Amino acid sequence: MPTASTEPRITLHPHARRVRVIIDGTLLADTTRTIELRERGYPPRQYLPREDVRMDLLTASATVTHCPFKGDAAYFSFGEHSDVAWSYEQPLEGMQAIAQHMAFDDRKMIVTEDSAE
Template identity: 60%
Template sequence: MADHPEPRITLHPLSSRVRILAGKTVIADTGSALELREKGYPPRLYLPRADVAMAKLSVSHTLTHCPFKGDSTYYSLPDLPDIAWSYDQPIEEMQAIAGRLAFDADKVSLEVE
């Protein structure tokens, strides 16, 4: 029997409620988060854009590329740059995170109920 290497990235739907706060301001509130686990990185929660207060965020000039997910766009608050990112057109294997936002846990508060 051949050994199958563990995938580099796995996705896990969460049934918990997730809220993202910047100070006391709620930026996102969802019951439909996806937890992305990538080897060598802490787990990240990707939230549906419909559950994020997109009107409070502006697109940043920051762009990055991940060979395992694709090109990302960053989002900022007026006083908090690059608090979130999104893969709008991820690679084929990561289509489940397309358009979802992940938030920088060092810049916002994350509540999981």
């Protein structure tokens, strides 16, 4: 059995439940094709394929952050809500599966999960 020191810091898993992202009553995303990223010390995070996100409603922000395990994240805003989503445009080796996927700050919106239909 792996110990905390031998387990990978980050693991990626298919997520079969339906995920919807809503802010100010607007549906920004609806998918059953998320990738769940589990990073030691953090709650699981859903990464949604861009094809299932209303990218036309999001605008790129000037915010960029760096994670030594995933790479540089570009942020997106929705109306007056800044930096509600981010994406690793060119993730580091081992994280390529989250390229072209978006994660959302669930503190700023409603994220619902239902059983896959």
